[in-house]
Amino acid sequence: MAQIKTYVRPMAGWWRKNPFFVRYMIRESSSVFLAIYTLILLVGLLRLTQGEAAYEAWRSALTNPVSILFHWLALLTVGYHAYTWWMVSPKTAPNIRIGGREIPEMLIAAGGLLGTVGASVLVYVIVRWM
Amino acid sequence: MADTRTIEIEVLRYNPEKDAEPHYQTFQVPFSHDTSVLQGLQYIKDYLDGSLTFRWSCRMAICGSCGQMVNGIPQLSCHVFLRDYYPGKVRVDPLNHFPVLRDLAIDQSDFFENKLPSVKPYIVPKDAKPVSAGTHLQTPEQFQKYYQYSQCINCLLCYAACPQYGLKPEFTGPAALALLHRYNADSRDRGWDERADVLNAEEGVWGCTLVGYCSEVCPKHVDPARAINQNKVNSTMDYFGVRKLLMPKGGD
Numbered sequence: 001m002a003q004i005k006t007y008v009r010p011m012a013g014w015w016r017k018n019p020f021f022v023r024y025m026i027r028e029s030s031s032v033f034l035a036i037y038t039l040i041l042l043v044g045l046l047r048l049t050q051g052e053a054a055y056e057a058w059r060s061a062l063t064n065p066v067s068i069l070f071h072w073l074a075l076l077t078v079g080y081h082a083y084t085w086w087m088v089s090p091k092t093a094p095n096i097r098i099g100g101r102e103i104p105e106m107l108i109a110a111g112g113l114l115g116t117v118g119a120s121v122l123v124y125v126i127v128r129w130m
Numbered sequence: 131m132a133d134t135r136t137i138e139i140e141v142l143r144y145n146p147e148k149d150a151e152p153h154y155q156t157f158q159v160p161f162s163h164d165t166s167v168l169q170g171l172q173y174i175k176d177y178l179d180g181s182l183t184f185r186w187s188c189r190m191a192i193c194g195s196c197g198q199m200v201n202g203i204p205q206l207s208c209h210v211f212l213r214d215y216y217p218g219k220v221r222v223d224p225l226n227h228f229p230v231l232r233d234l235a236i237d238q239s240d241f242f243e244n245k246l247p248s249v250k251p252y253i254v255p256k257d258a259k260p261v262s263a264g265t266h267l268q269t270p271e272q273f274q275k276y277y278q279y280s281q282c283i284n285c286l287l288c289y290a291a292c293p294q295y296g297l298k299p300e301f302t303g304p305a306a307l308a309l310l311h312r313y314n315a316d317s318r319d320r321g322w323d324e325r326a327d328v329l330n331a332e333e334g335v336w337g338c339t340l341v342g343y344c345s346e347v348c349p350k351h352v353d354p355a356r357a358i359n360q361n362k363v364n365s366t367m368d369y370f371g372v373r374k375l376l377m378p379k380g381g382d
Binding site: 004005006007008009011014015017018020021024028088090091092093094095 | 144146147149151152202203226227229230231237275293296297339340341342343345346353355356359360362363
């Protein structure tokens with residue numbers, strides 16, 4: 001094919017141009033909060049191996065208002081991440097058929113969401129009362 | 131109907147022989163209740179500026195030629211109506227992520243010459259059967275497994291919706307990968323191995339980050355995001371040799 005002059009439009013700022021992409025970027029970046037939260041938890045585990053004083057110091061550091069603010073923020077973003085993750089889960093699920101019919105997409109998403117809420121409640125009950 | 135109003139249509143203009151970069155031009159277009167955006171463009175071409183260039187053919191959401199960005203959203207321009215944008219204006223751009231040839235016409239060759247042929251979008255049978263041997267039979271259940279993915283009209287709206295394709299043009303992309311799945315999922319097909327390199331590649335299903343917008347904009351409800359992402363499972367099974375274990379004879 002003969003070389004034809006074309007104009008290639010720049011991609012800069014692509015995700016700000018459509019609310020769908022903004023939500024996608026929030027979904028993806030919320031994992032940063034999850035990663036930081038996991039690191040804090042791992043540090044706690046490390047401090048636990050270093051004896052009681054070290055562990056208590058880590059615990060008292062968590063009561064810092066900055067830490068509390070971060071944890072609320074992390075809970076919120078991870079909650080959003082979990083919600084969006086289950087909402088796209090039907091796209092990633094293998095093709096499962098029951099009685100020749102595909103499982104409705106909403107059933108997969110709802111099942112995942114219910115499972116997440118159930119597991120969270122279970123963990124809370126165990127930590128709080130057991 | 132005597133219902134004639136006037137709407138402002140802003141169109142991206144680009145003349146490769148004169149312009150260094152594109153610019154917008156605004157037209158006042160009379161429309162009635164049933165005027166599509168495509169008909170608005172046709173009005174411009176017929177009465178206001180004959181040099182406006184855009185693709186179209188069937189006018190009824192079948193041929194897949196008239197895809198444009200309508201107010202930033204990939205649409206078949208025959209499938210959306212000016213009444214729904216009035217009293218606001220309509221801005222029409224060529225489909226995103228493709229090089230602009232002229233005005234609203236994009237260079238589609240990356241899809242039609244590279245991506246589409248690479249997935250072998252046709253049945254690769256186990257044994258070539260002569261016509262005299264009759265037709266390949268298929269049950270309704272087998273048919274249902276790929277029917278949805280066979281509805282693709284190659285309109286490229288999904289590529290315009292896919293930021294991954296815009297950022298990394300080597301990504302095989304939604305429509306081609308959905309068609310790859312359409313043939314892999316066909317009971318008459320034994321082409322898995324021939325398509326495996328394209329599917330398993332970094333630019334294959336793994337190039338997708340599940341933005342999911344392709345499935346939102348698809349006018350035929352093909353759901354390319356689903357086709358691609360269920361094949362991440364297949365690709366993983368293929369990598370670990372589980373696929374061959376489950377289907378030693380390729381599905382027979």
